[in-house]
Amino acid sequence: MMQIDTERVLATLRRLARFGARGEGVCRPALSEDDMAARRWLADQMREAGLDARIDAVGNVYGRTPGARRALLVGSHSDSVPTGGWLDGALGVVFGIEAARVWRSQWPDAPIGIDVVSFSDEEGRYLSCLGSRAFCGELDAGQWDALAYEGRTLRQAAADAGLPSPQDLARLDPQRHLAYLEAHIEQGPRLDRAGLDIGVVTGIAGMHRYIATFSGRADHAGTTPMDMRHDAGMAAFEFAVECEARFRQVGAADSVWNFGAVAFKPGVANVVPKVAELTVELRDLSEDVMARMGAALAALAAERDGVRQVGVRLARQGALSPASMDARLCQALDQAAAARQGSRMAMPSGAIHDAMLLARHVPTGMMFVPSIDGRSHTPVENTADRHLALGAQVFFDGLREVARMFQATLPPGVAAT
Amino acid sequence: MMQIDTERVLATLRRLARFGARGEGVCRPALSEDDMAARRWLADQMREAGLDARIDAVGNVYGRTPGARRALLVGSHSDSVPTGGWLDGALGVVFGIEAARVWRSQWPDAPIGIDVVSFSDEEGRYLSCLGSRAFCGELDAGQWDALAYEGRTLRQAAADAGLPSPQDLARLDPQRHLAYLEAHIEQGPRLDRAGLDIGVVTGIAGMHRYIATFSGRADHAGTTPMDMRHDAGMAAFEFAVECEARFRQVGAADSVWNFGAVAFKPGVANVVPKVAELTVELRDLSEDVMARMGAALAALAAERDGVRQVGVRLARQGALSPASMDARLCQALDQAAAARQGSRMAMPSGAIHDAMLLARHVPTGMMFVPSIDGRSHTPVENTADRHLALGAQVFFDGLREVARMFQATLPPGVAAT
Known part of the structure; x- marks a missing residue:
């Protein structure tokens, strides 16, 4: 089995947590200076991992695997609530970047690449899941002027943050994006109380x-x-x-x-x-x-x-409306956890995630790591290092399983990873 | 039986309601311009009724019967909540002035006179029952600077209202004041629902x-x-x-x-x-x-x-603490109502009144007239004209009954009314 660098995952998470650091927690509301600085840094990380990365009109950081015609889209969001914790969506973005880095270095010519995204404003300073809505084509032109925070419209805030014009949006490409996979902390107490390592999300309530x-x-x-x-x-x-x-x-x-x-x-x-x-x-x-x-x-x-x-x-x-996760992706994540001796359970997500938006358009899967004492959206939010490391590895293994699955459906002559 | 001028009572109430008029209601918070204008007018009304009237350091309007060594103290308060009704405490002040006027004209040499008071700030802009507390000696010197409304201390507000210095307080005189009697609207629905004319208050909860x-x-x-x-x-x-x-x-x-x-x-x-x-x-x-x-x-x-x-x-x-009304005064008010064919009930007062303060120091009695639909502290607060007229007459008759009662206990040689 291919090993990722779990120490690098932890180091990357800790470096990302310096942006907007407030004690043990972070303050990175969408389009704030700290949020934008973190996004620029994430774009650099994606480039280092071998991706073509840019920041779009709403602040989505999108890194594409060059050369690949098809890709698994992976990621989450890096904005936080005002008194947030260091993991939340940041975890899924960093797991995604690590996966892409290893993938590029191991299989530079893979027909199915890894595209990584850090969606903007999942926490809803302007609109809950703003970035993933825009990515999925569900942001109306009128909302640029209708959405506002403290008297500043989204249009103005985006311009002030140095983002490109509203036309310049990264978009979901159903021809390219075979599936979306997101890792996230549970934000609830179930895994922690049950003493389990991984939650395979069956759907979002x-x-x-x-x-x-x-x-x-x-x-x-x-x-x-x-x-x-x-x-x-x-x-x-x-x-x-x-x-x-x-x-x-x-x-x-x-x-x-x-x-x-x-x-x-x-x-x-x-x-x-x-x-x-x-x-x-x-x-x-x-x-x-x-x-x-x-x-x-x-x-x-x-x-x-x-x-x-x-x-x-x-x-x-x-x-x-509730969103169902794709059963094949659930199975792939479950098998990946089993192969690493990870204890796990199938569970619903009670919280909303970007995956809820993506699931309307492409097969979508989600994986949770435990939240200590179930806490999130607070500076005390945390996950044991061993769960962070195991989670990143299982997520990577799951992606490989999913890529294999899709590869079987690709036209003949495409090289296998 | 001696008739008072009930038309004059209604006219006086209506004229008083012009001070701070807001539609059907009034706005006379303590020490406001409208409250002070009403108090100066009430002092004039007391003088016309034959009393020595003045306004003291907290805004109490106090009218003494000249010549009398003993008196029944009667009245209530003329301040209102910001969106108050026209009756509330004003009713008891006007009933008191009418009683004093008739008393003075009928029995100018009565050994027991009628002293009338309109207490300040019963509604508690600075302190609930401020005026009656001060009158009873229950206002500490320190409170002049500790009590404040919108950043202005009681001391400053009183000075701005043109009131005399804090030493110049009208005071309860146990040698002089044989009893305190207060008429008020019920401020609740019980009399109105029961179709009764008069409430004889047994105590204040x-x-x-x-x-x-x-x-x-x-x-x-x-x-x-x-x-x-x-x-x-x-x-x-x-x-x-x-x-x-x-x-x-x-x-x-x-x-x-x-x-x-x-x-x-x-x-x-x-x-x-x-x-x-x-x-x-x-x-x-x-x-x-x-x-x-x-x-x-x-x-x-x-x-x-x-x-x-x-x-x-x-x-x-x-x-x-609850306050008990004096049983003899209750009986006098009950008999006065009966003599005028007024239907009546004994009832507690659920609201706080100046009488609660006075009852700690002198025998105290209270009488209610019905509040239509139980409403008060709102511009729709009202009482039927016939209840206002009957209430004023019964209150006067009750005072006469109470004076007779006390007269029997006075030293011999004092002339009877």
Whole structure:
């Protein structure tokens, strides 16, 4: 089996973590100076690995294998949340660069090359998965002026960052890109708790978001007897408690939900809450399961409308369809892990990734390494060195397995790797 | 029975409502220009009624019956919340001025006079019940510089309003002031719903305020399985629902409570709430009942500490002792209502009033007129004209009853009214 240089992987990750370093964590929001400096450095790393690298109009760093007519596209994103950790998407970008480097040095004439990408703004300073959306042709021309952060449009921010004109976008090429593979930290506790090395992602959960609004009356909390109140706050509390019980009944084993935000008006100690707004988010790999949970939510809202003399209204705020990973790619990653004695599990991704966008267009696979204590998007985010090393090797081995698989389908006369 | 001029009462209330008028409501926060203009006008009204009137260092308008060695102190407050209604405390001040006017004209040599007061800042721009606290000697010298609104200290605001120096405070005189009586709108729905004319206040509920803090962990709401969460939000919701059930068990018939504010950190849709802060306020006429409810709250917090892997901490934020009204004054007001064929009920005051301060020092009585639909502290606050007229008459009759009662205890040789 071909060995990659896992020490180099760790060193590259640590050098990348210096861009925007904040203690143990990093601050590299999209198009910030530190983000752009990191991207220029990554482009240089890709060039050193033998790729033709450039930075496109939204900040995507894209490194192509010269000479190859077909390629596996690999990578992730190198931007971070403002108080982020050092790994997150950076891990997948560095795993990709290492894979491309070894690939180029070992098989310089391989018919299937490795193209590496670091997508821009996965974290959504301007738009969640901005870079991969643009790469997939899903960024509308109008969004350059419509998307903004702190009063600066995407168009202006990109120009200020020295990026080329909006026409100059790197694009997915279905003739060239046989598949997309992404490595990422899990960002959750499952692998860590189970003591496993590798997560083979079966799909990325979809997400439905709702706002439940409870409308009561703002009465004096001293003078209004309990039975005369229209208490929107208590109505919201009871709703959430009952809603959770129903989600447990109708959801699947991996379904998750969250009541992450609640706001009272007027929200003061001595006034009965007039309005309560409750944010409800639910996720699952299956649209059917999400539809079942949504129906339970709507039914509960209808049942509770008028209870406690409080009106209930439910509004859908947003939805993302789940994405399935390609079964052959899952199998290749699983076999690669097995061959390296890596313990592993198949698991859904509850978080959104660039792979969610790519999966709509090309066969896509994803691999997780454990997050210590499940932490991410915080400076304490970390993964054991041995998991970083094993992950990089398994990812490389998986790519080789996938390339072999596709090679069998290529026209005759193409040289084997 | 002596008739007061109820038309004059209504006219005086309407003229007072022009100060700081905002549509149907008024805006007269303490020491604002409109509040001070209203106070100067009220001082003039008191003088016309035959009183020696002045405005003291905190803005209290105090009108003394000249010649009398003893007096019933009557009144309320004429400041309002920023978007207040036209009645609130203004009603009690105007009822008091009318009573004093008739009293002076009918019994100029009565040994028990009527002193009228419009307390400053009952609504608490600088301090809740500021004027009555100062009047009762409960304002510390240090508070002149410690209390502030929008960066301006009470000392500065009083000077800017043209008030005399801080030494020049009108003061409760236990030798002179035999009792304090206050009329006010109910500010709640009980009289209006019951179709009654007059509320005889038996006491003013005390209030205990707590903050319950739930401490969990901020995890990604997509990647963290439900059974691995430390969800401070759901812990708070369940706590409030169960807490209400226990308050119903241990509270008295008139006990009230409110979960008026809740705050999540970080409070975003896709992060499991790390911290939830829940404000709990409870009120009752009895310290014992409040203590029982407080114990139930503390027991629940102890039981729930650690449930859902969330810590619970309970902190007392403030407390006001309940105040009992004087039973003889209650009886006098009740008899006065009965004599005018007024339907009535004995009831607690859930709201705080200047009477709460006075009751610590002199026998105190309070009377409510109905608030239409229970509304107050809003421009739609209103009371039917017939209730205003009946209330003013009953209040006057009650004062006469109270004066007779005290007269029986005065030294011999004092002339009867």
